[in-house]
Amino acid sequence: MSPSTSVLDMLSITPPGWGGVLITGAFATLFISFGAYLFGMTLGLFGALGKLSGIRPLQYALNLYTTIVRAVPELILIVSLYYAGTDGLNRILALADFGPIEVNGLVAAIAVLGFVQGAYMTEVLRGAILAIPVGQVEAAKAFGMRPGLRFRRIVLPALIPNALPGFANLWMSVIKDSALIAVVGYQELALAARVAASNTKQYMVFFLAAAALYLVITIVSNMLFSALEGYFRRGQRPVA
Amino acid sequence: MDFTWIPEYQNLLLHGVFLTFLLLAISVPLGFGLAIFLAIAQVGDNPIARWISKGYCTFFRGTPLLIQLWLIYYGLGSYLPYIPGLRASFLWPVLREGLFFATLALTLNFAAYQGEILRGAMLAVPKGELEAARAVGMSPGMILRRIWLPRAIRIGLPTFAGEVVLQLKATPIVFSVTVMDLYGAAYKIRQDTLLVYEPLLLVTVFYVTLTFVITQVFQKLENAVPVRR
Numbered sequence: 001m002s003p004s005t006s007v008l009d010m011l012s013i014t015p016p017g018w019g020g021v022l023i024t025g026a027f028a029t030l031f032i033s034f035g036a037y038l039f040g041m042t043l044g045l046f047g048a049l050g051k052l053s054g055i056r057p058l059q060y061a062l063n064l065y066t067t068i069v070r071a072v073p074e075l076i077l078i079v080s081l082y083y084a085g086t087d088g089l090n091r092i093l094a095l096a097d098f099g100p101i102e103v104n105g106l107v108a109a110i111a112v113l114g115f116v117q118g119a120y121m122t123e124v125l126r127g128a129i130l131a132i133p134v135g136q137v138e139a140a141k142a143f144g145m146r147p148g149l150r151f152r153r154i155v156l157p158a159l160i161p162n163a164l165p166g167f168a169n170l171w172m173s174v175i176k177d178s179a180l181i182a183v184v185g186y187q188e189l190a191l192a193a194r195v196a197a198s199n200t201k202q203y204m205v206f207f208l209a210a211a212a213l214y215l216v217i218t219i220v221s222n223m224l225f226s227a228l229e230g231y232f233r234r235g236q237r238p239v240a
Numbered sequence: 241m242d243f244t245w246i247p248e249y250q251n252l253l254l255h256g257v258f259l260t261f262l263l264l265a266i267s268v269p270l271g272f273g274l275a276i277f278l279a280i281a282q283v284g285d286n287p288i289a290r291w292i293s294k295g296y297c298t299f300f301r302g303t304p305l306l307i308q309l310w311l312i313y314y315g316l317g318s319y320l321p322y323i324p325g326l327r328a329s330f331l332w333p334v335l336r337e338g339l340f341f342a343t344l345a346l347t348l349n350f351a352a353y354q355g356e357i358l359r360g361a362m363l364a365v366p367k368g369e370l371e372a373a374r375a376v377g378m379s380p381g382m383i384l385r386r387i388w389l390p391r392a393i394r395i396g397l398p399t400f401a402g403e404v405v406l407q408l409k410a411t412p413i414v415f416s417v418t419v420m421d422l423y424g425a426a427y428k429i430r431q432d433t434l435l436v437y438e439p440l441l442l443v444t445v446f447y448v449t450l451t452f453v454i455t456q457v458f459q460k461l462e463n464a465v466p467v468r469r
Contacts (some may be wrong), residue, residue: 064359068448070437071405071447071448071451071452072409072444072447073408073410073411073423073447074409074411074447075412075423076412076423076440076444076447077276079440080440080444084436084437087316087436100443103322106331128400136419172302175304176303176304176305177304179302179304179305179306179307180304180305180413183306183416188296188308190304190306190310191305193310196315197310201318203314203315203318204311204316204318204319205309205315206314207307207310207311207314207315208311210307211299211303211307211308214302214307215298215299215302215303215304216306217300218302218303219298228393
């Protein structure tokens with residue numbers, strides 16, 4: 001087999017080639033990242049509201065959460081939470097007289113990455129909420145809007161354009177952090193590439209192919225976020 | 241909580257700390273040097289240099305460090321033995337080690353992020369200062385050396401501390417290419433003693449402390465270089 005044809009053969013979608021495995025891995029990466037992103041955003045929203053709530057103990061707890069998660073290397077967090085999370089869950093189940101369960105790798109990956117994302121999301125959303133002009137919130141109060149209505153109609157629409165650049169950065173970082181899940185053995189794009197590479201001994205080909213897939217994901221995401229920001233900033237003065 | 245294993249693994253841990261520092265101490269200055277060239281290429285007039293620099297930054301910022309590390313360690317590493325004469329040369333003991341590839345990957349990755357920051361900082365230097373330099377008859381090289389770069393580095397300094405912390409947090413990944421840095425040591429201890437939490441906890445404390453130290457040092461550095469606003 002000459003080298004040029006063999007590279008194409010190895011990357012073909014159907015089984016003798018490993019292209020299909022890589023594509024499946026890429027979808028797993030996207031799925032994990034998206035799940036973790038949504039979970040992190042939910043955590044972040046509650047975290048930001050908690051930090052701004054003025055309830056002291058809650059603020060201390062949330063500060064501890066965001067400080068520790070942002071100071072510890074992602075790899076260590078992912079590995080510890082992956083093991084500690086499953087171990088802790090089984091201990092709780094044992095207390096409640098249930099047998100140990102095997103935690104689904106996908107669920108664990110999403111939970112762990114989402115927990116890490118949540119800390120960064122908290123800070124992004126807190127900054128975005130603080131950047132809303134106070135007058136707008138005061139005006140809403142003056143109209144007699146209840147907190148829930150105020151949040152839905154005033155705060156949320158005003159914070160989205162402020163938070164979008166941060167959201168875009170976090171989406172990029174969750175895509176790249178999801179590769180670390182490979183270390184605990186869940187087969188997403190990075191691990192798929194490694195499996196394919198070590199089976200064929202063509203390390204260069206498969207890691208370059210994986211890198212290309214990651215690049216496609218990040219570049220397309222970049223364009224989507226730019227379009228989204230343009231949409232949400234319509235009618236606003238352009239920033240620098 | 242059981243920490244009785246610490247004396248037994250003392251040397252492994254200390255060596256791990258040393259490797260973590262070494263990775264940081266090599267990759268940050270080298271990466272910064274490379275970043276200066278990347279930034280100059282991107283704000284310069286040469287379209288080929290600009291294109292190469294842009295492509296480089298997009299590639300290294302758009303793919304996970306893990307993939308870059310594996311690409312360099314397994315991919316590039318598998319071609320090295322075929323370079324004639326390299327195997328017999330004095331460099332081979334270094335080139336065979338995972339540490340070499342880990343440092344290379346971390347340096348290239350750091351350069352891409354830092355290059356992008358420096359590019360922004362160079363564009364943020366007030367036009368008037370560059371015009372003034374040109375007006376007193378400085379050559380383009382001298383403007384770059386005396387005005388443009390020093391001003392850009394000062395503007396980019398506040399983000400530099402954050403980048404170094406991010407780099408520190410990226411280092412544990414090198415354990416996947418057999419480098420026994422601090423995290424690698426903790427990993428081995430976990431395998432040997434079957435303790436899950438304690439080694440990770442010890443390592444976590446170390447990283448958090450080092451993060452704190454880095455931010456403090458850069459705060460001092462920032463205060464030492466005054467800037468008028």
